[in-house]
Amino acid sequence: MNKLKLIIKREFLAKVKNKSFIIMTILSPLLMVGLIMLIVFLNQKNSEEIRTVAYVDESGMLASVFENSEHTKYLNITELGLEEAKNKTNEFYYGLIYIPKAENLNNLSEGISFYSADSPSLGLLSSIEGRLEKKIQNLKLEELNFDLEKLKTTETRVDFNTENFTGEKSSKIGSVLKMAAGGGFGYLIFMFIIIYGTSVMRSVIEEKTSRIIEVIISSVKPFQLMLGKIFGNALAGVLQFIIWMISAGALLTVVTLIFGPEATDMSGAQGVGMTSEMVGQVQQTASNDLQLVLLEMKNLPIMTMFFSFIIYFIGGYLIYSSIYAAIGAAVDSETDTQQFMMPVLMPLMIAIYVGFSVIENPHGPIAVGFSIFPLTSPIVMLMRIPFGVPWWQLLISIVLLVVTFIGIVWFAAKIYRVGILMYGKKPTYKELYKWLKY
Amino acid sequence: MENVLKVENVSKTYGKFTALNNVSISVPKGSVFGLLGPNGAGKTSLIRIINQITLPDSGKIYLDKEELKPEHVHQIGYLPEERGLYKSMKVGEQALYLAQLKGMSKSDAKKKLDYWFEKFNISSWWDKKIQELSKGMAQKVQFIVTVMHQPKLLIFDEPFSGFDPINANLIKDEILKLRDEGASIIFSTHRMESVEEMCEHIALINKSNKILDGKLSDIKSQFKENKFEVGLQCENKIELFNEIKEKFEVEKTDAESDIDLRMLVTLSANDTSTNLIKFLNSKAQINHFTEIIPNANDIFLKAVANNE
Numbered sequence A: 001m002n003k004l005k006l007i008i009k010r011e012f013l014a015k016v017k018n019k020s021f022i023i024m025t026i027l028s029p030l031l032m033v034g035l036i037m038l039i040v041f042l043n044q045k046n047s048e049e050i051r052t053v054a055y056v057d058e059s060g061m062l063a064s065v066f067e068n069s070e071h072t073k074y075l076n077i078t079e080l081g082l083e084e085a086k087n088k089t090n091e092f093y094y095g096l097i098y099i100p101k102a103e104n105l106n107n108l109s110e111g112i113s114f115y116s117a118d119s120p121s122l123g124l125l126s127s128i129e130g131r132l133e134k135k136i137q138n139l140k141l142e143e144l145n146f147d148l149e150k151l152k153t154t155e156t157r158v159d160f161n162t163e164n165f166t167g168e169k170s171s172k173i174g175s176v177l178k179m180a181a182g183g184g185f186g187y188l189i190f191m192f193i194i195i196y197g198t199s200v201m202r203s204v205i206e207e208k209t210s211r212i213i214e215v216i217i218s219s220v221k222p223f224q225l226m227l228g229k230i231f232g233n234a235l236a237g238v239l240q241f242i243i244w245m246i247s248a249g250a251l252l253t254v255v256t257l258i259f260g261p262e263a264t265d266m267s268g269a270q271g272v273g274m275t276s277e278m279v280g281q282v283q284q285t286a287s288n289d290l291q292l293v294l295l296e297m298k299n300l301p302i303m304t305m306f307f308s309f310i311i312y313f314i315g316g317y318l319i320y321s322s323i324y325a326a327i328g329a330a331v332d333s334e335t336d337t338q339q340f341m342m343p344v345l346m347p348l349m350i351a352i353y354v355g356f357s358v359i360e361n362p363h364g365p366i367a368v369g370f371s372i373f374p375l376t377s378p379i380v381m382l383m384r385i386p387f388g389v390p391w392w393q394l395l396i397s398i399v400l401l402v403v404t405f406i407g408i409v410w411f412a413a414k415i416y417r418v419g420i421l422m423y424g425k426k427p428t429y430k431e432l433y434k435w436l437k438y
Numbered sequence B: 001m002e003n004v005l006k007v008e009n010v011s012k013t014y015g016k017f018t019a020l021n022n023v024s025i026s027v028p029k030g031s032v033f034g035l036l037g038p039n040g041a042g043k044t045s046l047i048r049i050i051n052q053i054t055l056p057d058s059g060k061i062y063l064d065k066e067e068l069k070p071e072h073v074h075q076i077g078y079l080p081e082e083r084g085l086y087k088s089m090k091v092g093e094q095a096l097y098l099a100q101l102k103g104m105s106k107s108d109a110k111k112k113l114d115y116w117f118e119k120f121n122i123s124s125w126w127d128k129k130i131q132e133l134s135k136g137m138a139q140k141v142q143f144i145v146t147v148m149h150q151p152k153l154l155i156f157d158e159p160f161s162g163f164d165p166i167n168a169n170l171i172k173d174e175i176l177k178l179r180d181e182g183a184s185i186i187f188s189t190h191r192m193e194s195v196e197e198m199c200e201h202i203a204l205i206n207k208s209n210k211i212l213d214g215k216l217s218d219i220k221s222q223f224k225e226n227k228f229e230v231g232l233q234c235e236n237k238i239e240l241f242n243e244i245k246e247k248f249e250v251e252k253t254d255a256e257s258d259i260d261l262r263m264l265v266t267l268s269a270n271d272t273s274t275n276l277i278k279f280l281n282s283k284a285q286i287n288h289f290t291e292i293i294p295n296a297n298d299i300f301l302k303a304v305a306n307n308e
Helices: A002-016 A019-048 A082-090 A121-141 A148-152 A174-207 A213-217 A222-259 A267-271 A276-299 A302-330 A334-360 A365-372 A377-387 A392-421 A430-435 B043-050 B070-075 B091-101 B106-119 B136-146 B165-180 B190-196 B218-224 B237-245 B272-282 B296-307
Strands: A053-058 A073-078 A095-099 A112-113 B003-014 B017-028 B032-036 B059-065 B076-079 B151-155 B186-187 B202-205 B209-215 B227-233 B247-251 B260-266 B283-290
Touching: A002 A019, A002 A174, A002 A222, A002 B091, A019 B227, A053 A121, A073 B070, A082 A267, A082 B296, A095 A174, A121 A148, A174 A222, A174 A302, A174 A334, A174 A377, A213 A222, A213 B091, A222 A302, A222 A392, A267 A302, A267 B272, A276 B059, A276 B151, A302 A334, A334 A365, A334 A377, A365 A392, A365 B202, A377 A392, A377 B136, A377 B186, A377 B283, A377 B296, A430 B237, B003 B043, B003 B186, B017 B032, B017 B043, B017 B202, B070 B076, B076 B136, B091 B136, B106 B136, B106 B151, B136 B151, B136 B165, B136 B209, B151 B165, B165 B186, B165 B190, B186 B190, B186 B227, B190 B296, B202 B218, B202 B296, B209 B227, B209 B296, B218 B296, B227 B272, B237 B260, B237 B272, B272 B283
Parallel strands: A053 A073, A053 A095, B017 B209, B032 B186, B032 B202, B076 B151, B151 B186
Antiparallel strands: A095 A112, B003 B017, B003 B059, B202 B209, B227 B260, B227 B283, B247 B260
């Protein structure tokens, strides 16, 4: 046991002191935050720009639509005539709206055009279109003697209150939240397995190529060495993860302080040309929904999620990293690992793809099947858990995970034990099978 | 004589390949034991079994009369033929780690390492990484790592490879000093002159079988061919040579001399050197007479050839 501790310590320190680890750990959050800051900055720059849109309204009925807003100014140049206005716009303005003469309201909407030098912003276009439609509709309604004030009172908004049969409330926002939580956890495990599994494999290959392996295993059992490697790397990974979490949190706070709270959420909406009125509306529904989100968070099976994350994280990592260790032991150099990597990456990739369909249909046969199959369950089951999983499925899945874990570690240890002392040609699968019997 | 290590009827197969077939050896305490054999004979397999890196299929091994068990790794030091240390780890850190894996406490290990580093005059390397050292320098570190925990059994596989003659000599002296201090040494090599120089006992393995073992001096007399080199003072060398050739099996020797007649005489099994001397004495004056004793190299070649 004492030796295992020594090995874990060495592996951990070797990993943590490695330059690329330090650079990755420090640089990644900085890069992420830098990227976010860049996007926010560009968005702000974008929205600071004020665009001037000219219009020629030959009908004389729609001018009231063109009210100046924060980022868009409207200029009436009807007196110039269409051709002159086009030339002028090309030289000075962002775009030109042309509304031709109309004999009556019914063909007022015909032939309205937008001219611009570059392709215009879609957000701006649809916003102007929407207002023109509304205005023309109102004009028509007035012509038909409808009382617009009264009509306004009939406007209605419908939001489903979704609820399941046991009476738990759920909402669309809740589903999104579940997807995010499940998907996030699943993806985290996936990344962790690949990054740290590969790191275990590299470390095994390094010991093999530097030939220190024979010295080490004349002092400790190969199994101890393998476990020490797996745990040591996992600890380094957990450390890296914690550092990322803390620094990302700290840096985001700094960013929010610098750019103001709205910098991170609403400026994007303004960038695509929403009017301030619309933004206000969205903000209002957002604050309504924020309460819903908080409510939904309480409804998530947090404890189950937390404990199953730990179980599947440990199980999944141990299964895959011992396979990685066995692969490292079987080959002489990293370039030889290709043929063995494919079968390992396969179930992981499948799990991620199946994950997408799990989000669509968390209780379908595919979702259930892959969340029980032990090579994919660490990812797929975690994606399902926020949606509620029957306890017996969870139980079968975990039991299978543990059984597989024991089997795989046994199998990997056998390959490892023989492989680390084998040099020369790359083994075939048939030879690996023979090693099991040595 | 007491044995530090006893290997009894050990066999090991890898699939259909037999690496060791019923091999038994005994390593006497406080001596240097040469484990010899051609490439691929099974020496490394045997060494790995003694180090508990692999397990034998059958047979038993005793270290100091106790059956080999996991804790015994602390009492064995092993220098493998394929040397290796962690390239990007610092020399001192690495040596401390390996010492602790051999069961030493950190403070003991530090003391021992200081002693050896000073002895080899390499204290300044403590904070260097192995990749910054030359091959010979790394070998020195590796030697220290092998012996620092004062094991009762030391196993050296080709300990001199990679060393220049000066350092090879230094290492040889250290090995002999360790022996004098009570350690027992298994020494596997292809350099027969160092076997001759250092080993008191040897075992020869060929094609998975032990074909020869015992005290080197006993084996030498066992391999004696009753062959003598004689030098006779005479006038007519050719006539005398032919005369002797009629009675004994004679061959010319490379060590031809101007002064006397030199030749190699091989006696038949029932003949004695006394008879030869009597005969020669009656013919001419004998001024040279030595028995030809085979060296380790001859024994190696002959034993392996006989085994084919």
